[in-house]
Amino acid sequence: MPPTTQYKRGDVVLVNFVFSEETGVKRRPALVVSSDAYHQGRQEAIIAAITSNVGRLLIGDHIVSRWEEAGLLYPSVVTGIIRTTKQSMISRRLGALVESDMRGIEAKLRQVLVL
Numbered sequence: 001m002p003p004t005t006q007y008k009r010g011d012v013v014l015v016n017f018v019f020s021e022e023t024g025v026k027r028r029p030a031l032v033v034s035s036d037a038y039h040q041g042r043q044e045a046i047i048a049a050i051t052s053n054v055g056r057l058l059i060g061d062h063i064v065s066r067w068e069e070a071g072l073l074y075p076s077v078v079t080g081i082i083r084t085t086k087q088s089m090i091s092r093r094l095g096a097l098v099e100s101d102m103r104g105i106e107a108k109l110r111q112v113l114v115l
Helices: 036-040 099-113
Strands: 011-018 025-032 044-051 077-086 090-096
Touching: 011 044, 025 077, 036 044, 077 099
Parallel strands: none
Antiparallel strands: 011 025, 011 090, 025 044, 044 077
């Protein structure tokens, strides 16, 4: 199967998130956290939700220090809410996180997933 990767780890993308209660959908930014190797054999990407609610931090949440460079409109938090989505369901790429923010998010993912 030829690679269909349009997005890579660290990309900030716009995607429809289904509420966990499956009561609706909200278009929101998300961070691609899956690796390029993961994308090689799959049509999916693993993403983490991004919110502009910086006033409430929970386990796994990381405040994005350079949010404007990532293509975000407001100060934002990458949350510990992780989903798998078809790459074809991603509307578009907004930008990418800088390496220092990615390192912080990787540490949070290790904490949440006990890796």
